[in-house]
Amino acid sequence: MGEKVEAGGSDLSDRQKYRRKLQQCLRVLERLLAEERFDRPKNLMGLEIELNLAGSDGMPRMMNTEVLKRIASGDFQTELGMFNMEVNVAPHRLGGRVLDQLAEELRTGLGYAHRKASEVDAGIVMIGILPTLTQHDVVSANLSDVERYTLLNDQMVAARGEDFTLDIEGVERLTCTSASITPEAACTSVQLHLQVTPDRFSDVWNAAQAVASVQVALGANAPFLFGRELWRESRPPLFEQATDTRPPELKAQGVRPRTWFGERWISSAYDLFEENLRYFPPLLPICDDEDPMRVLDAGGMPDLQELALHNGTVYRWNRPVYEVADGAPHLRVENRVLPAGPTVTDVIANVAFYYGLVRALAEDARPVWRRLPFEDAARNFEEACRHGIDAELRWPRPGRTGGMTTVPAVKLVRDELLPLAAAGLDAWQVAPVDRDFYLGVIEERCKRRVNGASWQVETFHRALEAGLERDAALAATTRRYCELMHRGEPVHTWPTGFPAPPEAGRSGPGGSDAGPFATGTG
Numbered sequence: 147m148g149e150k151v152e153a154g155g156s157d158l159s160d161r162q163k164y165r166r167k168l169q170q171c172l173r174v175l176e177r178l179l180a181e182e183r184f185d186r187p188k189n190l191m192g193l194e195i196e197l198n199l200a201g202s203d204g205m206p207r208m209m210n211t212e213v214l215k216r217i218a219s220g221d222f223q224t225e226l227g228m229f230n231m232e233v234n235v236a237p238h239r240l241g242g243r244v245l246d247q248l249a250e251e252l253r254t255g256l257g258y259a260h261r262k263a264s265e266v267d268a269g270i271v272m273i274g275i276l277p278t279l280t281q282h283d284v285v286s287a288n289l290s291d292v293e294r295y296t297l298l299n300d301q302m303v304a305a306r307g308e309d310f311t312l313d314i315e316g317v318e319r320l321t322c323t324s325a326s327i328t329p330e331a332a333c334t335s336v337q338l339h340l341q342v343t344p345d346r347f348s349d350v351w352n353a354a355q356a357v358a359s360v361q362v363a364l365g366a367n368a369p370f371l372f373g374r375e376l377w378r379e380s381r382p383p384l385f386e387q388a389t390d391t392r393p394p395e396l397k398a399q400g401v402r403p404r405t406w407f408g409e410r411w412i413s414s415a416y417d418l419f420e421e422n423l424r425y426f427p428p429l430l431p432i433c434d435d436e437d438p439m440r441v442l443d444a445g446g447m448p449d450l451q452e453l454a455l456h457n458g459t460v461y462r463w464n465r466p467v468y469e470v471a472d473g474a475p476h477l478r479v480e481n482r483v484l485p486a487g488p489t490v491t492d493v494i495a496n497v498a499f500y501y502g503l504v505r506a507l508a509e510d511a512r513p514v515w516r517r518l519p520f521e522d523a524a525r526n527f528e529e530a531c532r533h534g535i536d537a538e539l540r541w542p543r544p545g546r547t548g549g550m551t552t553v554p555a556v557k558l559v560r561d562e563l564l565p566l567a568a569a570g571l572d573a574w575q576v577a578p579v580d581r582d583f584y585l586g587v588i589e590e591r592c593k594r595r596v597n598g599a600s601w602q603v604e605t606f607h608r609a610l611e612a613g614l615e616r617d618a619a620l621a622a623t624t625r626r627y628c629e630l631m632h633r634g635e636p637v638h639t640w641p642t643g644f645p646a647p648p649e650a651g652r653s654g655p656g657g658s659d660a661g662p663f664a665t666g667t668g
Contacts, residue, residue, distance in 0.1 A: 164431030164452065168423050171453035174438040175468065176416055178475060179344050183447070185474035189574065191501060192339035192478075193235040193248065195486050195493065196225055197256075198271040199263060204624035205278050207268035208288050216262040221255060224290045227331030229276070229283065233259070237339075240501060245580040249494045253634070256490065260632070271628055272493070274368025274381050274485025275332050277602065277620045281372045286326035298459070299327050301429045305391035314383045316376035316532065317369075330388035332371065333381040336493060338481040338500055339467070346508065347415040347466070350479050352515040353507035354464040355408065357500075358483045359526035359539055360563060363555035364591060365496050366534035367485040367598030373616060375606070378534025378599040381485055382463070382527070389461060391429075402426070405461040407524050411515045415477050418466045422457055429459045447475050463527070488598040488627070488637040495587035495636065498580070502570035503563055509573070517542035522550065530555065534599045535591070556592035564589060587636050596638040602627065608643040 178184065199207040208228035225232045233255060238244050260270040289295050309323040342350045366379035377383060386405040390397075402409075402425050412418060432455065438448035447470050454468060467478040484496055507514055515523075522540040530537040537555045542548075544562060564585055571581040591597055602623055609619035622644065630640045 160433070161428055161431045164428050164433055165423075167433050167452045168428070168456060171438055171448075171450045172416075172419060172423055174442055174448055174450060175419060175453065177442065179414065179416055182344070183475065184344050185341075185471070185476040187341045187343055187476070189240045190237045190339075190341045191240050191244075191497075192237045192337075193497065194337040194339075195233050195235075195252075195272065196334035196336075197231045197233060197259075197486060198273060198276045198334055199229045199231065199268045200271045200276060200278065200624065200628065201267045201269070202625075204621040204628065206276055206283050207266075208283075209263075209266055209268045210290060212266055213259075213263045213268050216265060217259050219255075219259075222259060224292055225331065225334075226290060226295055227284065227328060228288045228290055229279070230290070230331050230334065231259075231270075240574040241576060243577050243580055245494050245498050245576060245584055248497065249490050252490045252493070269628065271624075272334075272487030272489070272631060273598070273627065274334060274366070274379065274487065275371055275384070276334075277370040277606070277624050277627075278617075279332055279372065281322055281324075281329075284324065284326075284328040284332060286328055289326070289328055289331075298429065302327050302389065302391055305427070305429065307393055310388055310390065312384065312387050314371070314374075314376050314380065314387070316374075316380070318374045318376065320372055320374040320376060322372065324388065327388055330385055333368070333385050333388075334486045335381065335482055336484040336486055336496065338484070338497060339478045340481075340501065340504070341476050341478050344415060344477060347477050347479065348412045348417075349508040349513065350504055351415070351418070351464055351466070352411050352513065353504045354479055354481050354500075355411070355520075356507065356514045356518055356523055357503055357563070358407075358463055358481075359523065359530040359537070360503075360555060360559060361481075361483045361496065361500060362527065362530040363534055363537040363539070364499070364559065364588060364597060365484045365492075366530070366600075367487050367602070369534075369599040369603050370606070370620065373620060375603065377532045378536075378603075379485060379531040382531050385461060404459065407463055407527055408520075409524075410520055415466050415468075418462070419453060419457065419468070422460045426456070426460050428456055430455055447473060485598070488601070488631055488640075489634050491584075491587060491634060491636045492598070495584040495591075498571060498576070498584035499564075499567050499588050501574065502567035502576075502581070502585070505570035505573050506566040507570075514542060517548070518550075535595050535597045536600075556595060560589060560592050587638070590636070591638045594638045596640075598637050601637055601640050601642060604642040605644075612644070 201207050206229040210224055210228050210231050221234055223232050263269050309325050311323050313321045362379050368380045369378050371380050386403050389405050390403050392401050434451040441448040449470055463483050465480040467480050526539045538552050539555050540550050541553050543551050606619050606623045609622045
């Protein structure tokens with residue numbers, strides 16, 4: 147969604163020209179890979195977090211333009227809906243105290259953004275889907291006032307040819323239609339980037355695909371949509387259906403959705419870019435003036451803008467990224483699995499677990515993807531989205547006995563994956579104090595079987611039991627979530643339900659002196 151698209155002067159009907167340009171870009175990418183022209187990785191990671199805006203009443207605020215003006219920082223940008231923003235953290239080198247550095251930068255930046263947003267009663271909320279969001283909030287009139295979003299919406303609506311249908315059956319069932327892609331804006335996620343060499347790309351991507359289910363099980367934080375309790379992580383089914391340009395006839399033919407887990411392990415980054423061209427029609431056929439082959443022949447490094455733009459309209463949960471920086475091309479794996487929140491500490495714990503585990507699995511002499519059928523990895527992902535922290539996953543048996551077994555996600559993490567994540571962080575040379583603290587957060591989540599989704603559901607049902615109507619219970623849950631999010635203690639420590647009013651003259655724990663996004667590892 148973040149591609150900088152300008153429609154002026156472009157003929158959007160010229161798809162044949164665009165396809166030819168895409169094929170040329172793909173040939174250039176193949177040559178770059180064969181000639182080993184890529185930058186050496188610098189152990190760089192990147193982090194983006196999508197955010198919601200909600201008022202003191204817990205309801206969404208369609209005010210991102212006003213809030214961004216007040217924040218006045220290039221680190222914060224628009225997102226698809228007027229109730230969305232995104233914060234981008236500058237790339238960091240993995241190692242040392244990087245995890246605590248990231249946490250401090252996020253607390254500082256988000257705290258400042260929250261104070262500025264609060265000036266217009268539109269505070270920052272890190273959550274997978276805002277529980278108080280309604281179908282009436284996700285209409286085309288509430289798309290951010292940015293040309294690329296309008297253009298993308300128009301093209302997807304034209305490709306679809308009819309209203310988008312949402313039909314998600316979980317604890318309850320939601321069915322509705324939308325005349326635009328705006329419901330996708332309900333999904334707010336964390337995106338983790340890792341620069342890799344071409345020869346390591348497939349190992350890292352395969353490892354990331356294998357553990358996507360575990361990430362979701364641990365980090366689920368989106369159990370509600372439009373007032374219904376659905377999956378523990380409802381973003382993936384919502385994202386798939388809200389961007390599904392296939393009418394029912396094409397779905398029946400087995401045409402792939404643009405939001406896609408994938409269907410096979412890969413052997414090269416080229417596999418993914420080639421699949422994108424082979425399976426998915428262009429949505430934004432806008433041609434750049436660059437002749438990529440001529441640029442390459444002249445010793446330059448082509449931007450491959452068409453390839454990058456097309457790649458940005460295929461929504462893989464682990465996406466390949468090609469980019470030129472400082473005159474050198476590089477490849478990244480962009481992990482898009484996790485929802486936002488609940489707290490900075492929880493986000494950085496998820497970051498630590500992911501980067502450590504992917505490093506260890508990518509370097510394993512017996513790669514998990516050679517023992518785990520891809521079909522099981524895909525089923526695991528859906529199972530984790532449905533059941534969150536209580537998911538049971540198919541996984542290769544430990545040791546050399548071979549075969550598959552079904553294991554609770556929390557047991558798999560505690561017995562097998564946390565030690566691997568610790569070893570991976572050691573390989574990145576992350577400081578032991580950071581490693582132990584943030585992986586300790588993951589371990590405690592597993593022990594207590596609590597994550598953002600389970601806390602939201604438990605608190606919502608307690609509100610219902612206390613006599614609140616459904617909408618009031620969702621709003622009360624959202625307000626309590628925001629209160630605890632801003633205190634900053636990790637979600638596994640949050641009390642469920644609602645506290646009694648404090649005694650006169652006492653602020654209570656985390657009272658009036660506790661600032662937004664407060665607390666560190668200390």
